[in-house]
Amino acid sequence: MSFIELTHVKKAFAERVAVEDFNLQAEQGEFISFLGPSGCGKTTTLRIIAGFELPTSGNVTLAGQDMTFTPPNRRKVGMVFQSYALFPNMTVAENIGYGLKIAGTDRSEIRKRVDDMLVLIHMEEFANRFPAQLSGGQQQRVALARALAFKPQALLLDEPLSALDAKIRVELRQEIRRIQQQLEITTIYVTHDQEEALSLSDRIVVMSQGRMEQVGTPYEIYKMPATEFVASFVGHLNLLPVKSFNPSEQRADLNGLSIIYGRIAEKFSPEKPCLAVRPEEINPGHVEGQNNLNGVVESIHYLGSIIRIRVNSNGSVFIMDQFNDYRLTIPRVGDMYAFHFPIEACWLL
Numbered sequence: 001m002s003f004i005e006l007t008h009v010k011k012a013f014a015e016r017v018a019v020e021d022f023n024l025q026a027e028q029g030e031f032i033s034f035l036g037p038s039g040c041g042k043t044t045t046l047r048i049i050a051g052f053e054l055p056t057s058g059n060v061t062l063a064g065q066d067m068t069f070t071p072p073n074r075r076k077v078g079m080v081f082q083s084y085a086l087f088p089n090m091t092v093a094e095n096i097g098y099g100l101k102i103a104g105t106d107r108s109e110i111r112k113r114v115d116d117m118l119v120l121i122h123m124e125e126f127a128n129r130f131p132a133q134l135s136g137g138q139q140q141r142v143a144l145a146r147a148l149a150f151k152p153q154a155l156l157l158d159e160p161l162s163a164l165d166a167k168i169r170v171e172l173r174q175e176i177r178r179i180q181q182q183l184e185i186t187t188i189y190v191t192h193d194q195e196e197a198l199s200l201s202d203r204i205v206v207m208s209q210g211r212m213e214q215v216g217t218p219y220e221i222y223k224m225p226a227t228e229f230v231a232s233f234v235g236h237l238n239l240l241p242v243k244s245f246n247p248s249e250q251r252a253d254l255n256g257l258s259i260i261y262g263r264i265a266e267k268f269s270p271e272k273p274c275l276a277v278r279p280e281e282i283n284p285g286h287v288e289g290q291n292n293l294n295g296v297v298e299s300i301h302y303l304g305s306i307i308r309i310r311v312n313s314n315g316s317v318f319i320m321d322q323f324n325d326y327r328l329t330i331p332r333v334g335d336m337y338a339f340h341f342p343i344e345a346c347w348l349l
């Protein structure tokens, strides 16, 4: 049986629909991310699961019990927000134990639980510090410990790392995953950062304008995007307008360039067909049996481990990503450049 279940959940604020026909079954111990741009309804859906928001229609079930109208404090879910929201006048230990104290737990039990939590987040020596004496990353660990202290059945996190700098974000997201797996706690993680969602999740729900665009494993979302929105939002994608195409030959015409494609997407739009190919699938030179093209180098961007090259072939601009290793001969802007990509790596959208 699924642990968190949302069935036909809809939420409208006055006339405006924030979430529509949201259906999800999260299994016990699963880590699911809601991924989508600002305003697509991620926080609203999370707040409905937590009970801070009532759905306009639809149902929320937790551990097999209908909780649609149950208040937040009776749902046994822990929540972590974007801003740390720690109590500034309480120590780390008092912050972590706060929920237990309110619930009337006895003092020795609170102390034991707080100690366990401090071990879990590797902050044993910080028990008596105040939030102002902690870094942002440490404050977010304490917020996580506070959410977990009362042994919730599910953990909900709303962009918990977005206020932190890049390096700490990567460290802390690995921490969150470690703790989540150690406790085997069902977790929903809201983010608009695709890398975070891809690296952390068992499954990702990609959302756009209040709707679920696709649900799948990180591999499925990246390799088999169901819609143009998913393909462009997750990772970089070359999307080139197609003039005409011939399904029996799997051939598409782009400004006079003849391309052989590998497949047609499930939710293909024949009014506005495009050829899709990921930048990492395009490589220099020509190879027999693949799509071989020539173009003029328009720009070169250094991204550290990757070099991104834009090549204009007959008016169609391809972006290709190359590993910045010693074998790479970097072209110059204005050079004629030969490149190729496999038939299986491109598809019609």
Ligand SMILES: Nc1ncnc2c1ncn2[C@@H]1O[C@H](COP(=O)(O)OP(=O)(O)OP(=O)(O)O)[C@@H](O)[C@H]1O
Residues within 6 Å of the ligand: 013, 016, 017, 018, 036, 037, 038, 039, 040, 041, 042, 043, 044, 045, 192
């Ligand atoms: N209390 C509210 N009253 C009216 N409209 C709201 C309310 N809360 C959210 N909305 C609207 O619902 C839509 C979804 O908002 P939501 O906060 O769920 O988006 P989000 O995906 O979390 O975005 P972000 O990434 O910016 O946090 C937005 O258009 C927002 O303006």
Ligand SMILES: [Mg+2]
Residues within 6 Å of the ligand: 042, 043, 044
């Ligand atoms: Mg939000």
